[in-house]
Amino acid sequence: MKARVLVRLKPGILDVQGASVKRALAGLGFTEVRDIRIGKVIDLELDGLDAAAARQRIDEMCARLLANPVIEDFTVESLPGS
Amino acid sequence: MKARVLVRLKPGILDVQGASVKRALAGLGFTEVRDIRIGKVIDLELDGLDAAAARQRIDEMCARLLANPVIEDFTVESLPGS
Amino acid sequence: MKFGVVVFPGTWSDCDFHYVISEVLHQPVSYVWHRETNLADFDCLVLPGGFSYGDYLRAGAVAGRSPVVEALPDFVARGGVVLGSCNGFQILCEAKLLPGALMRNECLQYRCQSTYLRVENAETPFTRALRPGQVLRMPISHGEGKFYADWETLRALKDKHQIVFRYCTEDGRLAKEANPNGSLDHIAGLVNEDGTVLGMMPHPERAAENAMGGTDGLLIFHSLLGSLVEDGSFLKR
């Protein structure tokens, strides 16, 4: 079972990484970028769980370790073929 | 136009951070995690380009700045509703 | 020999290099703003340490595409030499002026500590005053200094003697515990094929006075200056 977790800063929280990359892209001529936010993608492979059970475990992992609930949100996507 | 870029370490390159998170998860009882790899998700919003043109520009951004081809691969996903 | 110390937004060892070159070595030196593309005045450019543009994406990534860095290939082709230390090394790799990449330290923490370096190639303009196998002491200060290159690149680096410094123990042995960041093959510094561009993670400018705990870093500058004074050959190569 494979899944993908996306961890992103909550809306409103300053994304210093995104802001600096936006500026850098503009400097390279990519002025069409209106907004850019950078987060983490966490690719997980789990042993022998069905999709629903895995989903629940992953939510727990996010809540306990993978995301920082003070400043981050997360979304979980199960991957096709898993 | 919105798009999502995923930047990940190339397969075969040791992901130290992923390994350390895997260990930490195991310590918390999440022993079912067989593998974990951590990369970046870059959410982009572009001004006034059609999907194909945007796609091309994003590929360029990745090649020029967003990913380092020595160690990273990238994939671009356009988002629904964009 | 006229030195230029490049200043990017977020650079911090620019002042330290400037101080060492002017106050310790008494050589002419000036700062070079990151937008500058006319480098005709200089013989040696220093890319200093720091966090250019915050290093928020990857260390050196943004600076690696800046105007001054894009002017470097020409500068080198005309006979200039480039010394990149710490962030400077990261920038040179990002700009493809040196092969490979610098990744997060294996310990996943920043490290500021003293290290020992073994001289692997004493034939470059930067190491002429040194002996092969000589051990130098120099501090490091970085979070992303683990050198990585794929297998073919590493083999080429070895074949062409591009590896200049390796982390080692005080008595010159290569050992895991002497490698502060998990660098591939203990690599601490390397040059381009021509030997005119040096990238190294350690800070020679922090090892340039006895009061700072040692002067091994000066040897790199003495190599540069000595080779110029003697015959200037590497500049005409």
Next chain:
Amino acid sequence: MPGVEPKVTQELALTHGLTAEEYDRIIRRIGREPTFTELGLFSALWSEHCAYKHSRIFLRGLPSQAPHVLQGPGENAGIVDLGGDLALTFKIESHNHPSFIEPFQGAATGVGGILRDIFTMGARPIAILDSLRFGAPEDPKTRRLIDGVVSGISWYGNCFGVPNLGGEVNFGPEYAGNPLVNAMAVGLVRKDRILRARAEGPGNPVLYVGAKTGRDGIHGATMASATFDEGAEERRPTVQVGDPFTEKLLLEACLEAMQTGAIVGIQDMGAAGLACACSEMPARAGTGMEVELSRVPQRELGMTPYEIMLSESQERMLLVAARGREAEVRRVFAKWELDAVEIGTVTDDGVLRARMRGEVVAEVPVTALADEAPIYERPTVRPDWQDALEAFDPLTLPDAAAPGRALLALMGSPTIASKEWVYRQYDQQVGINTLVLPGSDAGVLRIKGTPMAVALTTDCNARFVYLDPRRGAAMAVAEAARNLAVSGARPLGLTDCLNFGSPERPEILWQFKEAVAGIAEACRALEIPVVGGNVSFYNETLGQAILPTPVIGMAGLIEDAECRCTQWFKEPGDRVALLGPDAVSLGGSEYLWTLHRTLAGRLAPLDLDLERTAQEACRAAIEAGLVRSAHDCSEGGLTVAVAEACVSGPATIGAEIGLPAAPRPDLALFGEGPSRIVVSVPADASRALEALMAEFAIPWRWIGVVGGERLDVRMGGELAVSVPVMQIAREWRNGFERHVS
């Protein structure tokens, strides 16, 4: 816009942390109900954090004057004269609450904030120090906190490019629900370039510079003035995020702009952001200020005047420029790619008038906000727990059966063990001025272009302060001064960070009052002015207050940088002497804690005259070139001090120590007391040292000799401790990491 703002009622004022009386007082002062934005202003400026409501009355007792003090408390940071055209500015500040909520960002923004305090004075930051307190190290929660806090400090300081010269890390169960993160910053400034946070000159433009404003940290100041309870979770979204890169640009841009001479006054926007800067700057200058909030650069859409005023977004400054010279300032900021926007003007009517697209949303006398917060003299009561603490006699416990093993346990205890795990994550050398890195009693920085160096330290043994707030706090001052003295420095001034529980509890306020009195006594006796500081109250969770922790940050001058000293033994054959008195106690000692998990007892006496003379004697010996090492005895007492001198240098080296027989060996070996210093002296300098000590007439004696591969301590001829130094070194080097990771 004001139309959609909530109606202000007493109830609403209460949820803003104001009391009913305070709310009435506001109405009386301005003659009407405040608008919502005005309520926000008052709640921030009248918060404990900004107004020092409960502490001010006590702080008046601190001596802050001396001929070399160029700026005492009241500005962003204090300034002392270094001689010539140079001055040193420094300040310590707490970021306890934010760091508990989000350790990484909380600690990082703590460093960012204190750095801004330094460069607003016109100074270039040259060092930071960090003083940390955590709960039990074995608790996984503590480990996560330490990791987050240390990496936050590391990230911000390293990226900004300022070396870390030292600090402290201590542990106690009392800090489990309320860790302490205090950061001190030090800067160097030319005397003729000092700037102050004053909005002088009606008609002068007011410029906003730096990062854009978002909804970060709204009500941080009020939060720092509340205890944690179950509601703490809900206050979470107020955490700010740091951007050290922008701060670095802000530093360079500010210093460059200041050089043009076009800047009249400047203040950073930290706690309570624009609200604070727009009222304190004119209040100090006797002027007023008018600002148009829609001009404030904003990161988010639809921000209200209230939010703009109270935002605690980082990396921003408010500055007043000389009319007609705005363009020069703007040019500099443009070069560094930073916003510099004129948002208002200095006025002469003493009023802060804030408009949103022309419409007035707040109109309040600046003095009402900045100077007229109520000052409370709340009741203080000596806590009933003091008697029991003092009554406990550690000597009723059995003596240490195996002092050697006790020594190893102490050397590996998280409080004493090497803090290299922490400071190797900090850049310690950027700027190439660091003559003594973290790892000795004080960090030492040279001042380029002069023969001088400055020594820096932070100290506080909170156990002592808990057992006897007055003497314990005086001892913290004495220890900081001693750490400078053993490094060869003469104290120039101190900055304090007074971390306590809730001042609304008479017992806590008693601790506070006593501690401040103790600091004042010590400062007077040692002639050290207090040039700035910070009070952090409400450090409690669910009624459990932290140990009273008045952290002392101190800076000292070494006139000739060559005359500096480090704590470790250097040469076999050197003789070892103990300067200072014999009087020690196991009360509050690390020994009592590590071996018996007990915190109680009485402290050793503190004789401030003797303290002063012992420090002078030590400094004189260093200046005369008689000593090769000098180390202050603190936690763990004499034996630990000697053991540290054996293992903390580049090479480990043993020692043979001989002490008189003692009825309680553990007391003599591990008892703690002030004014004690271990020095090592080349054999051929022993006569000269003897003569010098006779001149100062302090108690002292030879206690042994450096050398060998063991640390042997004999008492009355009997071998009490005999341990291979390598084993001591191992315990000491690995102790911290073993506990925290």
